[in-house]
Amino acid sequence: MSVKILKTWDEHLELLRQVVGGFTDRRTGDNLSYSMEDIGLGAFSVFFTQCPSFLAHQKTMQQAKGQSNAQSLFHLEEIPSDNHIRQTLDPIPPQKLFPCYDAVFESLGQGGHWQSWRTLQDTLLIALDGTWYGSSKKIHCPNCSCLEHKSGDKTYYHSALTPVIVAPGQPHAIPLRPEFIIPQDGHTKQDCEIAAAKRWLENNAAHYADLKATLLGDDIYCHHLFAGALCCTVFTSSSSASLSPTPRSTTGSTCSSVRNWAP
Numbered sequence: 001m002s003v004k005i006l007k008t009w010d011e012h013l014e015l016l017r018q019v020v021g022g023f024t025d026r027r028t029g030d031n032l033s034y035s036m037e038d039i040g041l042g043a044f045s046v047f048f049t050q051c052p053s054f055l056a057h058q059k060t061m062q063q064a065k066g067q068s069n070a071q072s073l074f075h076l077e078e079i080p081s082d083n084h085i086r087q088t089l090d091p092i093p094p095q096k097l098f099p100c101y102d103a104v105f106e107s108l109g110q111g112g113h114w115q116s117w118r119t120l121q122d123t124l125l126i127a128l129d130g131t132w133y134g135s136s137k138k139i140h141c142p143n144c145s146c147l148e149h150k151s152g153d154k155t156y157y158h159s160a161l162t163p164v165i166v167a168p169g170q171p172h173a174i175p176l177r178p179e180f181i182i183p184q185d186g187h188t189k190q191d192c193e194i195a196a197a198k199r200w201l202e203n204n205a206a207h208y209a210d211l212k213a214t215l216l217g218d219d220i221y222c223h224h225l226f227a228g229a230l231c232c233t234v235f236t237s238s239s240s241a242s243l244s245p246t247p248r249s250t251t252g253s254t255c256s257s258v259r260n261w262a263p
């Protein structure tokens with residue numbers, strides 16, 4: 001299937017604008033002055049600059065000079081407050097952003113760029129790893145995981161499994177659809193990551209089955225639950241390290257080769 005090849009910053013931004021413009025808008029009454037596109041791009045701009053007070057800073061700049069970077073870089077027509085962004089976007093399931101991951105990834109494939117990442121028997125290396133993207137000792141929500149310290153203190157945090165395609169000597173990584181770690185996934189780092197990795201396989205193995213991919217993971221993934229989950233997907237192992245797309249199989253030989261995948 002032919003997909004649009006994204007080349008410029010503006011083309012990527014337009015993709016994001018289209019996706020967030022399709023988000024369900026639950027606002028009512030007079031609370032509709034900002035478009036969903038501006039709210040979504042306002043949130044993106046915060047993460048892009050890694051500055052939590054970016055919007056307040058932009059507003060100050062705008063008042064001072066008339067034109068802000070938020071408008072020129074991200075094509076924001078209006079600049080919503082960070083509170084308004086949170087209230088509007090919090091109910092949106094993160095999976096609604098997956099079309100952005102898919103479009104960028106497929107665009108790279110359509111442009112022939114995947115070849116730059118192929119290695120190890122001509123496969124693509126998908127590295128699985130978990131990462132925190134927010135934590136606090138005081139502020140928490142129902143979606144927070146919780147780390148209880150021996151001192152009695154607690155750290156509340158959000159984390160996700162963030163699969164990326166990597167290759168030796170390749171300075172860039174290609175992000176694939178993430179899987180969010182939820183409180184029900186467990187209390188230890190290994191329990192949480194394995195549960196999320198199992199879910200990622202269940203939700204995405206068929207989607208990425210044509211890639212001819214090798215999964216990479218640290219010692220956390222040397223776990224029978226993860227190996228078992230591999231056996232139940234369209235990914236199976238044809239050698240001790242590579243996972244190639246073959247018909248669904250749960251044969252003993254496949255499971256044994258998957259176990260061998262653990263170093």
Ligand SMILES: [Zn+2]
Binds near residue numbers: 140141142143
């Ligand atoms: Zn939370």
